[in-house]
Amino acid sequence: MSGADAGAPGLRVTVSDVAAAAGVSRATATRALKGEGRFAPETQERILAEAERLGYVRNTMAAELAAGRTGTVGLMLRDASNPAYGLLFSRLQDEAHRRGLDLVTVTIGADVQGAEQVNALHRLLGMRVAGLIVATGGITAAQLEPFADQVPIVRAGRVETAERIHTAHYDDPEHGRMLASHVLSLGHRRVVVLSGAEDVSFAEHLRASAMQSTLVAGGASVTLVAAGAAPTDGVDEALDAVRDGATAVMCASDYRQLAVMRALRSAGLSVPGDVSVTGCDGILPGADLLGLTTLRIPVEAVAAAAVETMQLLLTSGSDAAETVRQPFVGTLAPGSTAAAI
Amino acid sequence: MSGADAGAPGLRVTVSDVAAAAGVSRATATRALKGEGRFAPETQERILAEAERLGYVRNTMAAELAAGRTGTVGLMLRDASNPAYGLLFSRLQDEAHRRGLDLVTVTIGADVQGAEQVNALHRLLGMRVAGLIVATGGITAAQLEPFADQVPIVRAGRVETAERIHTAHYDDPEHGRMLASHVLSLGHRRVVVLSGAEDVSFAEHLRASAMQSTLVAGGASVTLVAAGAAPTDGVDEALDAVRDGATAVMCASDYRQLAVMRALRSAGLSVPGDVSVTGCDGILPGADLLGLTTLRIPVEAVAAAAVETMQLLLTSGSDAAETVRQPFVGTLAPGSTAAAI
DNA sequence: CTGAAAGCGCTTACAG
DNA sequence: CTGAAAGCGCTTACAG
Structure with missing residues (x-):
């Protein structure tokens, strides 16, 4: 039945x-x-x-209805097939579990922005969750804000400027700077920066902007390629720039780095012999075997901070509290895909 | 507030x-x-x-309580930091979304078996979900069965023998056979099979058993290493066997394969020059760049079948229905880590 | 230490 | 087409 x-x-x-x-x-x-x-x-x-x-x-629903409160925290997640999000999800769960917080998760559909996100948001709010952890860039501050005074909201991973929405986020600009400094220190002065456009991936955009300004400040000339969402987008332009004399390609994500390395390989160019390549994320299993030069983002720290903040807001009441905004910096992982010129 | x-x-x-x-x-x-x-x-x-x-x-909880029915399906998930589970999760979500099914997810804690799983199960049942999709091997048939006549249960990924619990699962034995046949066809006759012990990973166990019998039937001699959960467990024994004359190491998962390749590298042995290595899963991003010889498991097909089955059970009532049990076979991905002897 | 009663927010027959 | 009433399963003051 x-x-x-x-x-x-x-x-x-x-x-x-x-x-x-x-x-x-x-x-x-x-x-x-x-x-x-x-x-x-x-x-x-x-x-x-x-x-x-x-x-x-x-019957949890009846119990919470009668008691007038909810014990669970809602988690909005982006597609977990991306290892960076899969790992973040996993760590958020662990952390919540350690702290005795029950998490209930909904993911947003693949369709970029729009009705889908709002729908997921409403499903969570309809459950009268006690708090909201948002681990997806796909939802905007404008969509979140109307609910910020009804329920504490913590954004995990991405920075947020809206008042009343707390964050535990990756320090993407700093990550871009760190990578760019590394590339500069290796002697590269003609560099391609390959990233998703601003509306495609805000994180990549932040990283790429920081890379560019750091490189320029360091005396390098930069070709910026703002590509689409697919990792292969913009790879051709990047290769053209390499043939034109660029000695390094800095990618705003590991996926783009992999795509670039595939393209270079089939174009008969060697890494790092002919060109150096860097990525950013550093959570791919096997990244070490590939020798990827990248930056490992601080997933664990972000997850822990997000859950901790949520618990604080839940127990102390968020009215009095300042908006919490915590950036976390990862660690450079120098590999063999980037070498001195 | x-x-x-x-x-x-x-x-x-x-x-x-x-x-x-x-x-x-x-x-x-x-x-x-x-x-x-x-x-x-x-x-x-x-x-x-x-x-x-x-x-x-x-207020969804009040609405469903009053209406006496639930529109959401519960999903029990294993740690999504494993890309194989992350991808399965993602595909299950997509598929459910396409079919208009609402999914609510809880993950089970890292602690193997025991109270944790039961707790997660109860949280879902407490929500009075309309159905249960179980995408983790960590929970046993015995724990599931008591609820099988209260709510339709579909296991995704792992095979299940219990009556009344439906499945859409990977055909692990066949995967083992396919890989073993490939290794045999390359001429290897002294092979190490490295897998988690039966109680550590049932899937790996099934694969490894099939590998072993296929290899033996093909005239090869096999060293079976039943290791612990950590990917590095048993790697040393495997290397010993290689030094002892084995020409191929077959790993029951990609993670073990990576661990073996790391160990071989630091031992100064080359792949596939000195020894061939195979894995199983095939969902690591960058697997192609590493040239991994592996088997790509049919995540998409399993996810689609699991959700479809659930929808069927939900709409037609499961009383009349036979227990659905669907195995899916993946595809061999020959790479450059395994070569002819 | 225990029970009768009201109520959480919503839905569903059942009368109009 | 619309409303009064009962009830979903549980909890919580409030009296005993």
Whole structure:
């Protein structure tokens, strides 16, 4: 029988059933079941035993409705097939679990911006979650803000400027600077910077901008390629620039770096012999075997801070609190794809 | 203010508020809001406008409690930091979205077996989900079975023998056979098979068993290393066997393959010059650049079948239905880490 | 220590 | 086409 049907044995067991079986009132059963309030130890024992015997599972929705509060925090996630998001998801879960926070997750559809995001947001709000952790750039501050005074919102991963929305985020500009400094220190002065356009990936945009200005300040000439969402977008332009004399290609993400290396390989160019290549993210398994020069983003720190902030907001009330805004810096992972000129 | 507080403006808006503002009864407001039942078009317009103006978001928990049914399907997920699970998660979401199924996800803690899984299960059941998709091997049939007649359960990824629990799973034994045949065809006759022990990863165990029997049937001698959960476990034994004359190391997962390749590299052995190495999973980004010889598991097909099966069970009632059990076979990805002897 | 009663926000027959 | 009423399963003051 479908879960939508009435009459399934197990899940139809209610507190009333348990109470009746134990010969007490629903009120007493409720108290004993959650171990709050006063009740005789032996009464509780009996109630617990009956609940166990009957296979009672508390109806969370009814419980929270009646209690007027919610124990779970909603997590909005971006497509987890991207390892960077998969790992962030995983760490957020771990951290929430460690702190005794229940997380319920919805992901937003693949369709860029629009109705889908709002729909996911409403599903979470409809569940009356106690808080919202947003781990996707796909949703804008404007979409979030209307709810910021109803529920604490913490953005994880991406920076946010809107008032009332807290963040634990990657310091993307600093990451761009670190990578650019490294490339400069290797002696490169003609560099291609390949990233997604601003509206495609804001993180990549931030990194790329910082790379560019650092490179220019360091005396290098820069060819900036603002590409589409697909990792292969813009790769051809990058190769053209290399044939034109650029000695390094800085990619704003590991995926673009992989795409560039594939293209270079099939073009018969060697890395780092003919050209140096850098990426950013550093969470690909096997990155070490490939020798990728990249920057490992601080996923663990961001996840921990996001959950910690949420817990703080939940327990202390967010009215008094300042908006929390915490940037985290990763570590440079020098590999063998970038070498001195 | 915290979400636990009463008195937040937006989320405190109820149907009663909307109804009052529109000058109708709660019953009428409900109907108009969901567009079911009879109501005057202009009445609906007015109600919708008021709802919009007041920022009404239906309380899903109350709605489903009152309606006596649930629209969402629960998904139990394993740690998404493993790309294979991250991708499966992503595809399950996409597929559910395409079919108009709402998914709510909980992940199980890192602690192997035990209370944690049961807790996650209860959280989902407590939400009175309409169905359960289980995408983790960490939970056993015995833990699932008690609920199988209360709610349709579909296992995604791993095979299941318990009655009443449907599956869409990887054909792991066949995958093992395919890889072993490939290695045999390359002329290898002394082979190491490296996998997690049966209780560590059942999938790896199935693959490894099939590899072993296929190899033996093909006239090869096999050294079987049943290792722990960490990818580096058992790598030393594998290397010993190589020094002892084995010409190929077959790993039951890509992670182990990476670990073996790292170890071989630091031991000064070349791949595939000194020894061939194979993996299994094939979902690592950059696997092509590494030239991994592996087998790409059919994540997309498994995800699609799991969701389709769930939808079927939900709409047609599972009482009449046979237990659905669908194995899917992946494709061999010959790379440059395995060569003819 | 325990129970009767009201109520959480919404829906659903059932009368109009 | 619309509303009054009962009820979903649980919790929480408030009396005992």
